[in-house]
Amino acid sequence: MAEIVSLSDAVRELVADEHVVALEGFTHLIPHAAAHELIRQGRRDLTLVRMTPDVIYDQLIGMGCARKLVFSWGGNPGVGSLYRFRDAVEHSWPVPLELEEHSHAGMAAAYAAGAANLPFGVLRGYAGTDLVAHTRVAFVECPFTGEQLAAVPAHRPDVGIIHAQQADRQGNVQLWGITGVQKEAVLASRHSIVTVEEIVDEFERRPDSVVLPSWVVDAVACVPRGAHPSYAHGYYERDNDFYVAWEAISRDRDVFTAWMREHVLEGVPA
């Protein structure tokens, strides 16, 4: 059963150095507040898993939290580069960053396999690309047709972290709008933390919503605007100006460091 706790307690209790951590949210409901808490608590040597390591992972990587990144697309969507990600890969700053790079389809299959407690996911992919030589992928033969298909190792993070619109007082969680890979990220992980916009007495169920029952979640923390600068469908819009502004902040090590100090390290913990 999920406990309703503070975000700092949840992170303190569940996330340790060297953990494999997946913070998911596909362009929507990105758990920025939780990432900031990881930074404030100074986690190190994390393996960070995420399909789209955008601004949220640029911050974690730039602050030296990560040893390895497992991902499929690392850019500032609609804007351009992630300079902290690039600096880590191109110049090992602040620390070297090992990459395990997949396609979106491969990442999605790996999460689905993890959620299904299978050791690998199968897809028709990767073949004929240079990714094959640089990532964890293997080919398996269909025992019925002989076709070769790609196999990716299942994602089984130590901790899965997502942001949702609502939890109820029992710790059941509901998210809606674009629900991405969040259900799989939680179900594939050994432990999970869900930050939510609000805690309500009872859900109004929505079309195409995802409900995660309390008994598959470890910790729920109420963090209004916890997805900012991304958006929470029905609560607030994407802060597009921030994404554009991030370009200049991220480009320079010192500007980045100063910005993080002011806005995250010395920010008020949730």
Place this chain on the structure above:
Amino acid sequence: MAEIVSLSDAVRELVADEHVVALEGFTHLIPHAAAHELIRQGRRDLTLVRMTPDVIYDQLIGMGCARKLVFSWGGNPGVGSLYRFRDAVEHSWPVPLELEEHSHAGMAAAYAAGAANLPFGVLRGYAGTDLVAHTRVAFVECPFTGEQLAAVPAHRPDVGIIHAQQADRQGNVQLWGITGVQKEAVLASRHSIVTVEEIVDEFERRPDSVVLPSWVVDAVACVPRGAHPSYAHGYYERDNDFYVAWEAISRDRDVFTAWMREHVLEGVPA
């Protein structure tokens, strides 16, 4: 794009003798009216696929439409045996019935693989059971862990047939309540027929509903009460008395034949 047609036209155009046909609906929205149309049009040598070949397949089998059954549980739920199914297996009446028998998990994985255009589905199952010797299952090795997992050949029916609550005038389909394996059955099939309770101008979207866009459906036919004696959530309840009464009808070849003549063959086509 789905065409909105009569059920008899849909069946005439899309279902041929010797086809592999899946009629799905897991205890709910079972496409009985469509099965009756298959019987009236005298289809023969079908390979019938269905997780739970309950009363609907008892009728098809007893009327000699099927050459083979691919299934995982063949009973009259909450009541007892399917006597026509048993008679076909035990005494080849009216024709012999070949079986390809799976577990529910295997059938579900086979449909999901079909929907995903993969040649096989993977699950941790079958091992240590006598099913292995009597069905189409193989074992594949995880290239990362060495674990042996079961592989089932994907279901790729010629025609998938389901019943849903609603279509709109463009042929988009919505079903809700227990949605079972219907999305997969339609997406795994080369062609699909959907019977619906009603055609509406615009959907009201429901929580946990499934929408099949018009461009993945071939034919939509409006057949109110098309799931009877099963139920259509929000429209009518399960006719439990019918399931109980079926026991006596199904038990005897002559009683069955007479019942089918009166209620199906001479029934009014939809």
Place this chain on the structure above:
Amino acid sequence: MTRAGAGGVGSTEPPRSAGAGLAGAGTWTSDEMMAVAASRRLTNDSVCFVGIGLPSLAANLARRTHAPGCVLVYESGTIGAKPTSLPLSIGDGELAETADAVVSVPEMFAYWLQGGRIDVGFLGAAQIDRHGNLNSTVIGDYATPKVRLPGGGGAPEIATSVSDVFVMLRQSPRAFVERLDFKTSRGDRVRFVVTDLGILELRGGELELVRVHPGVSVDQAREATGWELRVAPDIEQTEPPSRTELAALRALETKGRE
């Protein structure tokens, strides 16, 4: 749909001796004793994969008595169903209406059952052997069966994916056999078997009689078993159904029949 009820206890077997087997206790039926005995093994934390018939009765009884937090998952896709009456099938509308969420059947089997999220799974069968292996597929030869049974349904993977398998099955030499005609599911995770005569537990890989229900003798249980039945040295009598249990049970049954 292979749990006791549909695949085994409830329906494919005719009701043998409801009440009569209790030798005059007379105030409850053997079905009720079985449901009560099974329900007691569920805890407030249990997440149960439930079939129709006795398992559903047992799990719903637990929710109404000592284990209100017990989570019911039906293989039709309903997670956290809270039916007010006994469902007629595992796909009843009320299960969907009262559930926390309804998921597709492929998701149910992949993410929830195989995902290892279910504590308890109930199974029934036509035959059981001393190791807890079950047959719900055929009596006789597979290709030329004497009786074609419904088949495994969810059983093969329930038996290997949940932590604890609870079997509910009326005890008779025809059902408790030396050798299965077909192995539909493995017995490794069977924790106990509730019968109309008592309770067996899997100890050291073999089923052992650990309880007899009120009014039942150990010899009766031995005679109803097709192999030489091990009897626990510390065998006890099952606590009879309490007034509370019977009242809750009958309220459920009555509502289900209405």
Place this chain on the structure above:
Amino acid sequence: MTRAGAGGVGSTEPPRSAGAGLAGAGTWTSDEMMAVAASRRLTNDSVCFVGIGLPSLAANLARRTHAPGCVLVYESGTIGAKPTSLPLSIGDGELAETADAVVSVPEMFAYWLQGGRIDVGFLGAAQIDRHGNLNSTVIGDYATPKVRLPGGGGAPEIATSVSDVFVMLRQSPRAFVERLDFKTSRGDRVRFVVTDLGILELRGGELELVRVHPGVSVDQAREATGWELRVAPDIEQTEPPSRTELAALRALETKGRE
């Protein structure tokens, strides 16, 4: 997120010569010419996998002009989205609100993309070779890159799952290269490449210049290509954007910027 716009044309490349490349035509930008040229290839029956930036502009333009039935699918899971303004990201709320249905990302890639249900997929890149293979991963060596690009995202499987790949990419010797630094996706299903200079089609396994945009010479296109560019014998000039196309395009762009 790897389509032109995010991974290639729109953002990681600085806007090079919007309008200026048109040598005085001056009434539309080269981005607009690209969007118009791509939109014309979409039909009323097309089901398109759409990325942000120019592909989204092209697909939405088609829906507002000659192909109102064109179905937009975004990899974020929105099927049949009908945005009124240009989305800021592939996951904008309006896509979900106007979609026929929203599915999970794993379902999108398994059932819809790999399922073979998508006709047209747009891709961008940093580099393309004469066979239509694309690089959106690195410039330089993979382990010690000169420039680390965002990576493949959806591209590797889009390139092999849709019927027709439409590439949108500004033409320059830096982008149109003899040899890719990294092959992110295969070119087999590339149908054509829309650039700021013209249109190339894959014919007999090699890209061939089949159109030049108004005001562009074949030599300009040759000079902007890092290999010896094949030119179709029947090369024509692209029809300039019509008044209707430009009006629809600008209405979209304006709304997107509001």
